[in-house]
Amino acid sequence: MKRIFKYLMMMVLASATMFYSCETMELEDLASPNSLSPDLADADLLLNNIQISFLSAMQDMQYNGAALGRISYMGGRVYYNNFGSGTISGAWYQLYASIMPDIAAIEGLNGEENLLAFHLGMSKAMAAHIMMGIVDSVGDIPWAEANNPAEYPSPSVSDDADVYAAAVAMLDEAQGYLDAAGGGDDMYYGGDASKWTKYINTLRMRANLTTGNYAAALSQTNVIETAADDLQFNYGTQELQPDTRHPWYQSDYTTSGANIYQSSWLMDLMDGDIDEWQAVSLADHQAGIHPINDPRRRYYFYRQSYNTPGNQTMLNYYDSGVYSYPCDWGDCDGTANGETLQCSLQDQPFHLEFTPDGDSAYGDGRWCSNFMGYWGRHHGNDEGTPPDNFTRTAVGVYPAGGSFDNQPDIGDYNGSLAAAFNVGQVWQGNGGGGQGVWPIYLSSYVKFMKAEAAMWTGDVAMARTYMEAGINESITKVMTMSAVDAEADSSMFPTGGMVSAFVADVMAQFDAAPMTSALDGLGWPVEKDKLDILGEQYFVAMYGGANDAWNFIRRTGHPRTLSRGLMDNNESGTFPRTGTYPSNEISANPNILQRQDNNTLVFWDAGVTNPSN
Incomplete structure (x- = not known):
């Protein structure tokens, strides 16, 4: 099977591991060129194709959650344009044109001895996950008629709740096959049926949490409990034939620089309190005592x-003290540069003034730029690309297998700013060479889901326990990735004390926060409540695999601290409750009517709103 896997990777990996897919298809065209004919291919090759298609579908859907959750940067100012017919076109294609036909082919090859039970068990589990994800994204989809193209060449949509129920039933079917198989071989779990069972139980928990059965979600056992159970795709370092590197690495570690913008909100959340950084004394800096900040950044x-x-940098100037550069030199706007960051010469948007997104006493707000050299983009920025490929912040060692950030936060200046910070640039082959991971379901995600379920049942103490475990498991997993970057400076690694201080600080905030809090006149919480803090930490942990962030926002209306867009609500339109159907499917299938807005509610969506829009 490994020989077949290598052959398949050479054929399809590059196209299957993009951020999101523009592929579309018609449901009557089920004989896809990417689906392998059962009379020419064996079941192992079919299974490998299903696994690659599953990864592609997960990547397609995770973009939506990451962009709406401000975990990744969202370009474009109008939600309907961003979440229109391309919302799940890639996942739609992979489910209907690749995975389901290949499952049917394997079923046709499976004889009375049930020798392909492992293939069918894991394949049906992956298909059920995609089914639920597509329903979460667009609502009603073809299902009851979709698997019978001879009788229904233009299948009508089924009720979204019925499709969810069918997905849960498919999980039961998948478990039955795995119980009969005992084990096999695969790209994710190495043929360990017990881990596929944990994944299935995690999806059952996810379905219960999504549909409001919180007690069942909380009581679900034998789920993805530890990092050893994590469902993820592992990348390599090979550049050609095939390129096995993480797709984000492929985009950011090039001879022409980085091509992805990082979320200004996420970087601001993780880099610590700017007032505390400004207050650092020389003695504290020289002793290595700095403000509490997220160890994962x-x-x-x-x-x-x-x-x-347009922003500031902290500088130890000839050991005379810690200063804010360039503001303490009398020119707070001295770093503004219209060529590389146009907004640094512009006024802040009126609707962001006096908000956490707006300007601070130290420079431009995160609507334009971030503190300490973090250089990304704000939600809704639709500008073109300036010559900033070797200055913008790139993806790091987690999850993309890039470079660990060795740059000091406070530079020790002795005549040269460049020497004080030892700034490096991305380049092809740097860091871990792309030997990253694509997270699909991690144990840390499960802990946050259990924490949310506990909050809904009123058990705050249990929610606290799960939340703390989720933060710790996320940090531990992320920190192991430094091993793939031979140039990572271990003196910059967070110490155990730093990690403990950060976790204790977050949990102290959670303990002190009220269950609910009001909004001020500008629509921001007057103080964070418990779900705001839980949501923020869940979103930080989901960096790299944020498929469920969109569901969390619609389910809870939190975190209410998400950045507001550069566009106001009148321009952006309302926050998407769903996307729209793939345009090619609409063109080919007269029984599916396209929506003209993003306002349709999925069956489980109670319409709870988030003030960030």
């Missing part, structure tokens, strides 16, 4: 600059 983000135009 050096793994997530690789800075290519010590300063972002």
Whole structure:
């Protein structure tokens, strides 16, 4: 099977591991060129194709959650344009044109001895996951008629609740096959049927949480409990024939620089309190005592600059004290640069003034730029691309297998700013060479889901326990990735004390936060409540695989601290409750009517709103 896998990877991996797919298809065209004819291919090859298609579908859907959850940067100012016919076109294609036909082919090859039970068990589990994800994204979809193209060449949509029920039933069917198989071989779990069972139980828990059966979600056992159970795709370092590197690495570690913008909101959440950084004394700096900040930021983000135009950098100036550069030199706007960051010469948007997105006493707000050299983009920024490929913040060592950020937060200046910060740039082959992972379901995600379920049942103490476990498991997993970057400076690794201090600080905030809090006149919470804090930490943990962030926002209306867009609500339109159907499917199938807005509610969506829009 490994020989077949290598052959398949050479044929399809590059096209299957993009951020999102533009592929579309008609449901009557089920004889897809990407689906392998059963009379020419064996079951192992079919299974490998299903696994690659599953990864592609997960990547397609995770973009939606990441962009709407401000975990990744969203370009474009109008939601309907961003979440129109391309919302799940890739996942739609993979389910209907690749995975389901291949499952049917394997079923046709499976004889009375049930020798392909493992193939069918894991394949049906993956298909059920995609089914639920597509329903979450667009609501009603073809199902009851979709699997019979001879009788229904233009299948009508089934009720979204019925499709969810069919997906849960498919999980039961998948478990039955796995119980009969005992084990096999695969790309994710190495043929361990017990881990596929944990994945199935995790999907059952997910379905219960999504549909409001919180007690069942909380009581679900034998789920993805530890990092050893994590469902993820592991990448390599090979550049050609096939390119096995993480797709984000392929985009950011090039000879022409980085091509992805990082979320200004996420970087701001993780880099610590700016007032506390401004208050650092020389003695504390020299003793290595700095403000509490998220230990994962050096793994997530690789800075290519010590300063972002329009903002400030901390500097130990000839051991005379810690200063804010360039503001303490009397020119707070001295780093503004219209060529590389146009907004650094512009006024803040009126609707963001006096909000956490707006300007601070130290420079431009995160609507334009971030502190300490973090250089990304704000939600809704639709500008073109300036010459910033070697200055913007790139993806780091987690999850993309890039570079660990060795840059000091406070530079020790002795005549040269460049020497004070030892800034590096991305380049092809740097860091871990792309030997990253694509998270699909991690044990940390499960802990946050259990924490949310506990909150809904009123058990705050249990929610606290699960939340703390989720943070710790996320940090532990992320920190192991430094091993793939031989140039990672271990002196910059977070110490155990730093990790403990960060977790204790977050949990103290959670303990002190009220169950609910009001909004101020600008629509921001007057203080964070418990679900705001839980949601923020869940979203940080989901970096790289944020498929469920969109569901969390619609389910809870939190976190209410998400950045507001550069566009106001009148321009953006309302927050998407669903996307729209793939345009090619609409063109080919007269029984599916396209929507003209993003306002349709999925059956489980109670319409709870988030003030961030």
